[in-house]
Amino acid sequence: MAFLEVKNISIQFGGLTAVGGLDFKVEEGQVVSIIGPNGAGKTTIFNILTGIYQPQEGEIYFQGERIDGIAPQKIVMAGIARTFQNIRLFPDMRVIENVLVGTHIQTKYKLLDGFLRTRRFRKEESEKIQFAVKLLKEVGLSGRINDYADNLPYGEQRKLEIARAIATGAKLLLLDEPAAGMNPKESEELRQFILQLKKQGYTILLIEHDMNVVMNLSDYIYVVDYGKKIAEGLPQEIQGNKQVAAAYLGESEVEL
Amino acid sequence: MEHITDKFNVEALVYKYRYPLGAGFLLLLLALPYLGLSQYVMRIIIMIGIYTMLALGLNILTGYTGLVSLGHSGFFAIGAYVTAILMLKLQFNFITSVLAAILITGICGFLLGLPTLRLTGTYLSIVTLGFAEIVKMIIMNWEPVTNGTLGLRNIPRPTFLGFSLTLANNGMYYLMLLLLLIITAFCITIQKSKLGRALHAIKENELAASMMGIYTARYKILAFILSAVITGLAGGYYATLVSYIDHNSFTFDVSVLILSIVILGGMGTIRGMYFGAVILIVFPEIARPLMEWRFVVYGLVLIFMMRFRPQGILGWRSALPFQIPAEKEAGQKRSGKHGISRG
Ligand SMILES: Nc1ncnc2c1ncn2[C@@H]1O[C@H](COP(=O)(O)OP(=O)(O)O)[C@@H](O)[C@H]1O
Ligand SMILES: [Mg+2]
Numbered sequence: 001m002a003f004l005e006v007k008n009i010s011i012q013f014g015g016l017t018a019v020g021g022l023d024f025k026v027e028e029g030q031v032v033s034i035i036g037p038n039g040a041g042k043t044t045i046f047n048i049l050t051g052i053y054q055p056q057e058g059e060i061y062f063q064g065e066r067i068d069g070i071a072p073q074k075i076v077m078a079g080i081a082r083t084f085q086n087i088r089l090f091p092d093m094r095v096i097e098n099v100l101v102g103t104h105i106q107t108k109y110k111l112l113d114g115f116l117r118t119r120r121f122r123k124e125e126s127e128k129i130q131f132a133v134k135l136l137k138e139v140g141l142s143g144r145i146n147d148y149a150d151n152l153p154y155g156e157q158r159k160l161e162i163a164r165a166i167a168t169g170a171k172l173l174l175l176d177e178p179a180a181g182m183n184p185k186e187s188e189e190l191r192q193f194i195l196q197l198k199k200q201g202y203t204i205l206l207i208e209h210d211m212n213v214v215m216n217l218s219d220y221i222y223v224v225d226y227g228k229k230i231a232e233g234l235p236q237e238i239q240g241n242k243q244v245a246a247a248y249l250g251e252s253e254v255e256l
Numbered sequence: 257m258e259h260i261t262d263k264f265n266v267e268a269l270v271y272k273y274r275y276p277l278g279a280g281f282l283l284l285l286l287a288l289p290y291l292g293l294s295q296y297v298m299r300i301i302i303m304i305g306i307y308t309m310l311a312l313g314l315n316i317l318t319g320y321t322g323l324v325s326l327g328h329s330g331f332f333a334i335g336a337y338v339t340a341i342l343m344l345k346l347q348f349n350f351i352t353s354v355l356a357a358i359l360i361t362g363i364c365g366f367l368l369g370l371p372t373l374r375l376t377g378t379y380l381s382i383v384t385l386g387f388a389e390i391v392k393m394i395i396m397n398w399e400p401v402t403n404g405t406l407g408l409r410n411i412p413r414p415t416f417l418g419f420s421l422t423l424a425n426n427g428m429y430y431l432m433l434l435l436l437l438i439i440t441a442f443c444i445t446i447q448k449s450k451l452g453r454a455l456h457a458i459k460e461n462e463l464a465a466s467m468m469g470i471y472t473a474r475y476k477i478l479a480f481i482l483s484a485v486i487t488g489l490a491g492g493y494y495a496t497l498v499s500y501i502d503h504n505s506f507t508f509d510v511s512v513l514i515l516s517i518v519i520l521g522g523m524g525t526i527r528g529m530y531f532g533a534v535i536l537i538v539f540p541e542i543a544r545p546l547m548e549w550r551f552v553v554y555g556l557v558l559i560f561m562m563r564f565r566p567q568g569i570l571g572w573r574s575a576l577p578f579q580i581p582a583e584k585e586a587g588q589k590r591s592g593k594h595g596i597s598r599g
Binding site: 050052071072073076077081082084088089090091092093094096097100101102103104105107109111114115121122125126129130133145146148164168 | 441442445446448449450451453454456457460461463464465466467468469470471573577578580581
């Protein structure tokens with residue numbers, strides 16, 4: 001069984017089928033992309049994978065364990081973390097604190113440890129802070145540690161969201177349009193960064209409109225429209241697919 | 257970086273000399289009864305202490321977690337009544353009574369937390385307000401236990417080893433100080449730990465918090481419990497201080513006053529609770545002629561603050577760098593099983 005296996009999931013919102021009978025899988029260590037026009041149901045797939053919505057039909061397996069229908073928190077603990085299309089940082093917290101919140105499930109001490117300032121508390125806090133500093137350095141935010149999240153420019157906010165997802169200890173990262181709003185230079189940096197994550201063993205499921213990022217990064221691509229899979233394949237296969245081009249007609253910002 | 261302003265220097269200075277300043281402040285608090293202040297002034301100072309505790313309690317819910325309660329007079333009342341009833345009717349000592357009061361207010365905090373999980377904003381505030389009214393109703397009508405509208409008289413003072421704490425021997429002052437310090441230390445601990453970060457994350461973005469693996473519902477209930485417990489503790493102390501309580505000791509004005517302190521001082525801060533309590537307890541004393549208008553003034557203060565300085569008077573974002581412990585203290589083991597930093 002694949003690392004992530006999604007079988008025949010469906011969800012409807014009052015008559016509207018946002019996702020209908022969708023199958024796909026992600027192998028460990030791969031970058032897999034989901035593309036499709038706006039309103040196709042991509043974000044809804046992430047919301048189902050992370051337990052925000054329960055699929056009305058279908059099954060989801062992560063590392064062989066069934067994860068549909070379990071609490072979002074348990075899904076994070078199982079090793080899936082995400083970013084949001086419309087950035088959801090903790091704006092009134094510092095950059096480093098955002099990452100520290102990410103380490104929440106990795107932090108085991110109890111409130112009493114904090115009150116008594118036990119060794120365990122001091123050691124674990126210190127470890128997590130060092131970890132956050134290091135992680136922020138790696139994503140290129142070391143100069144921003146002390147800033148408040150809402151003072152960061154857009155591109156850096158996206159990076160911070162990825163760092164925060166990594167901090168949970170997840171092995172599978174779901175990135176929802178990470179390049180949205182980035183200029184070409186930033187999106188190229190992002191592509192390099194995702195590549196680096198892949199090299200480090202992360203598995204990535206990517207929703208993205210930036211075709212430079214998608215085509216140069218993906219091991220495999222799924223194309224969805226109206227909540228259904230309309231094509232799948234390697235990047236070069238998708239690039240030449242007529243049906244895919246048709247689905248995107250009218251969406252002038254996307255060039256296949 | 258707009259936050260690097262002149263206050264940075266003040267903040268940096270305070271931080272640099274935090275140990276001598278803290279020690280000096282503590283020494284001042286310890287020496288206060290020997291500075292020749294009148295009984296009247298000492299009483300006001302004790303009231304400031306009580307309201308600082310109450311504000312610190314509400315701060316956990318409203319400041320850290322973003323849940324606005326208009327019903328904290330209810331927890332205050334429960335803490336006071338449980339303590340008073342146990343001391344009067346069952347001759348329990350102060351410590352046992354207060355511990356029982358903490359337990360019961362904690363349970364009430366839990367119970368109030370449950371239905372409010374689905375509510376936010378105004379609806380939540382209305383439910384908490386209703387809770388305080390119900391508590392008042394119970395106090396007024398459960399005569400065999402609460403003595404109804406007549407209230408409870410002659411609540412004894414705490415005694416330790418046969419030594420009775422009074423206002424005259426400053427025992428009550430030092431007890432207040434002890435409780436205040438414990439509560440303050442507790443709040444600092446919450447702020448500087450994963451609990452404080454989790455509560456803050458919930459306030460900032462609940463969905464993102466749950467995507468970090470934070471059980472937001474449990475943490476909100478925990479915030480209710482901790483907040484209630486601190487408020488109940490303050491109530492227990494209050495009962496033995498004033499030695500007479502009735503339903504009028506715990507009106508809506510009390511809830512509003514506590515909330516005003518939190519907002520005025522600076523939600524989520526500890527310094528702000530001290531500052532806010534000093535201002536809002538001293539103000540009516542020095543402006544005695546205004547007494548009947550106190551409520552109006554609080555309302556105006558609240559509206560004014562919400563409009564022009566929603567973060568509160570002392571509610572600025574710190575411009576000091578985040579404290580990063582020295583590397584060696586971290587030990588060799590790396591955190592975050594799968595962190596990118598592994599590579
Ligand atoms: N909570 C919801 N309630 C009602 N409709 C929703 C909800 N979430 C998504 N939808 C609808 O489902 C469809 C797919 O949305 P979405 O997954 O956000 O698309 P994409 O991310 O591909 O742009 C849209 O028509 C959207 O309006
Ligand atoms: Mg979307």
